[in-house]
Amino acid sequence: xxxxxxxxxxxxxxxxxxxxxxxxxxxxxxxxxxxxxxxxxxxxxxxxxxxxxxxxxxxxxxxxxxxxxxxxxxxxxxxxxxxxxxxxxxxxxxxxxxxxxxxxxxxxxxxxxxxxxxxxxxxxxxxxxxxxxxxxxxxxxxxxxxxxxxxxxxxxxxxxxxxxxxxxxxxxxxxxxxxxxxxxxxxxxxxxxxxxxxxxxxxxxxxxxxxxxxxxxxxxxxxxxxxxxxxxxxxxxxxxxxxxxxxxxxxxxxxxxxxxxxxxxxxxxxxxxxxxxxxxxxxxxxxxxxxxxxxxxxxxxxxxxxxxxxxxxxxxxxxxxxxxxxxxxxxxxxxxxxxxxxxxxxxxxxxxxxxxxxxxxxxxxxxxxxxxxxxxxxxxxxxxxxxxxxxxxxxxxxxxxxxx
Numbered sequence: 001x002x003x004x005x006x007x008x009x010x011x012x013x014x015x016x017x018x019x020x021x022x023x024x025x026x027x028x029x030x031x032x033x034x035x036x037x038x039x040x041x042x043x044x045x046x047x048x049x050x051x052x053x054x055x056x057x058x059x060x061x062x063x064x065x066x067x068x069x070x071x072x073x074x075x076x077x078x079x080x081x082x083x084x085x086x087x088x089x090x091x092x093x094x095x096x097x098x099x100x101x102x103x104x105x106x107x108x109x110x111x112x113x114x115x116x117x118x119x120x121x122x123x124x125x126x127x128x129x130x131x132x133x134x135x136x137x138x139x140x141x142x143x144x145x146x147x148x149x150x151x152x153x154x155x156x157x158x159x160x161x162x163x164x165x166x167x168x169x170x171x172x173x174x175x176x177x178x179x180x181x182x183x184x185x186x187x188x189x190x191x192x193x194x195x196x197x198x199x200x201x202x203x204x205x206x207x208x209x210x211x212x213x214x215x216x217x218x219x220x221x222x223x224x225x226x227x228x229x230x231x232x233x234x235x236x237x238x239x240x241x242x243x244x245x246x247x248x249x250x251x252x253x254x255x256x257x258x259x260x261x262x263x264x265x266x267x268x269x270x271x272x273x274x275x276x277x278x279x280x281x282x283x284x285x286x287x288x289x290x291x292x293x294x295x296x297x298x299x300x301x302x303x304x305x306x307x308x309x310x311x312x313x314x315x316x317x318x319x320x321x322x323x324x325x326x327x328x329x330x331x332x333x334x335x336x337x338x339x340x341x342x343x344x345x346x347x348x349x350x351x352x353x354x355x356x357x358x359x360x361x362x363x364x365x366x367x368x369x370x371x372x373x374x375x376x377x378x379x380x381x382x383x384x385x386x387x388x389x390x391x392x393x394x395x396x397x398x399x400x401x402x403x404x
Contacts, residue, residue, distance in 0.1 A: 001260055002114065002350035012086050013264070013346060017109065019382050020083040021064070021116075023135075025076055030066055032083075036132060038380045039065035042080075042117055044353040045375040046233035046245060050391050052275060052302075052336060055228030057220050059142035060236060062117050066124075067131045073124040078137070079240070080117040082349065085109055116349065116378075118240030139236035140185045144220040150213050152182050153222065157206040157311075172318070173198040175308070176226045179219050187234075187242035195230040195244075196330060200318045205286075208311040212287050217307065225308040229318055231330040235353060245354035247372055248335045259356040259370065262345050268359060270341035270369050273394040276300045277333045280397075283319050284310040293319045294332060301397030302331065338371045340392035347384040352376060357388065 005012065020032040021040060041063045046056045062080065088108050119139040126133050156178055160168045173190065176198075180187050190198065227234050232244045280294035281302040287310060309315045323329045343359055345351065353376050359369040374390040 001352055001355045005112070005114075005350040006260055006348075009348060009350070010263075011088065012084070013348070015086045015088065016084065016347070017087055018085045019347075019384060021381055022081050022083065023064070023066075023078045024081060025071075025078045028071055030069055030071075032381075034066050034069055035381070036065035036067055038383055039063070040379070040381050040384075042378040043375070044235065044377075046235055046353045047374040048391070051393050052396060053228070054231050054331075055224040055226075055233065057141060057144070057224045057227060057234040059145060060117065060119070060139045062119060062137040063135065064137075065127075065132055065134050067129075067133070069133060073121045073133070073135065075120060077118070077120045077240075079115050080119075081113055082116045083111065083113045085111045115238045117238060118236070140240065141220065141234070141236050141242065143185055144179075144183060144223060145218050147183055147219045148216060149179075149182060149219050149222060150209070150215055150217050152178075153213065153217070154206060154209045157204045157209060161204070161206060169201045170204060171199050171201055172226055172229055172308075175202060176223070179223050179226070183219055185242060186240070188244065190244060195232070196328065197229045197318050197321050200229075200321060202308065202318075203312045203314045205311065205313050208287055208313075212310055213307060221307060225306045228304060228306055229308065231322065233354065247354070247356075248330050259358040260351055262343070262348070262351075262357050262359045264346065265359060266344045266346070268341065268343040268361065268369070270339055270361075270366065270371075271392070271394075272366075274337045274339045275392050276395050277337055278302050278331055278335070278396065279333075281319065281322060281331060283315055285312050285315045286310075291315050291319050293322070300395050303397045338390055338392065339366075339369050340390050341369050341371050342387065342389035343369075345386050345388060348386045349378050349384065351386060351388060 021035055022032060023030040042060065044060045045058045047053065048058060088110060117139070119137045122136045122138050124133045124135045157170065160170055173195070176190060223234060227244065231248055232246045234242050234244055237243045276299040278300045279297045280292060281304070282290050282292040283304045283306050285291055309318065322331045329335060341359070351357065351373060353373055355373040357371060357373055361367060361369060371390045373388045375388070377387045379385050
């Protein structure tokens with residue numbers, strides 16, 4: 001969430017006068033005059049599947065149409081800026097008020113400019129109208145999904161264990177660092193405060209990597225597995241850096257989070273249920289063995305298919321760290337008991353994936369929807385809409401609950 005804009009959102013939403021986009025490359029800029037009206041769309045997610053799962057590493061996709069642009073675009077990095085003007089409905093003495101390019105009686109005009117997306121052009125195809133080119137762009141998370149890494153993974157573990165008289169340990173943090181060393185993608189620094197399993201040792205057997213890991217495993221698969229072990233998600237921020245987001249609140253539940261209060265919206269729909277508390281978690285290890293931790297009480301069972309732990313011979317310390325009986329709880333009880341929903345919240349582009357929202361309803365049985373923003377879609381420019389949602393089910397691991 002972009003807090004400075006959220007704090008004045010009523011002023012912006014009610015008094016917007018103009019919204020412009022521009023694509024800024026290293027050596028040229030595509031301004032608003034060369035962007036097809038309302039052709040912009042941006043999708044960001046930390047989770048886009050029906051059943052809740054930690055560790056999401058999902059590339060953001062941007063679509064936009066431009067015209068009379070002859071520059072070579074494919075593969076080039078750029079930043080998308082949004083430039084917004086709005087009036088304050090209050091007349092302040094100002095040397096900049098008159099003369100003004102835009103004059104509105106008894107108002108002053110304010111403006112703000114933010115970077116909305118950083119990525120690279122995947123394709124820029126001409127349409128039947130040869131003046132128009134449709135741009136598809138992704139952020140750098142997409143690059144991680146295109147790099148196969150089974151042999152990097154195998155060789156890394158093999159040589160750490162074999163190239164010295166004393167076997168070197170490999171921690172979750174070591175593996176995360178190696179993932180970024182194998183690519184040119186930048187990430188924020190990760191420290192112990194953000195990752196409760198960062199310094200835990202991974203007890204690998206490199207023969208398990210050889211026998212259990214698919215040939216087409218990518219860096220994004222490995223990164224997702226590491227993020228899951230730290231109960232977080234990875235997403236590329238507006239400035240092009242991979243950042244790590246958590247949804248848990250170790251003190252209690254979603255009710256205690258700082259939330260964005262969405263007072264106006266359209267097309268709100270939501271489920272009758274909130275996801276039942278997680279009481280049991282399970283992770284694979286030693287190929288096809290399973291380590292379970294928690295209570296057998298039949299609420300939600302979180303069943304992981306983590307490819308990193310599958311290659312380990314002992315994962316007790318890592319799995320039990322999700323709740324270590326010392327006021328540290330990263331998964332159990334009501335930590336992720338959210339209500340699935342979808343809502344159109346007008347032009348609030350400052351609400352982002354990973355935020356928490358509170359949306360009042362007109363019903364007596366469910367007066368407020370408190371939930372996460374797991375996906376966000378922006379569409380349009382001057383008529384921009386923002387759709388936020390959180391998919392989900394009532395019971396995780398329903399098949400296992402039924403079988404017992």
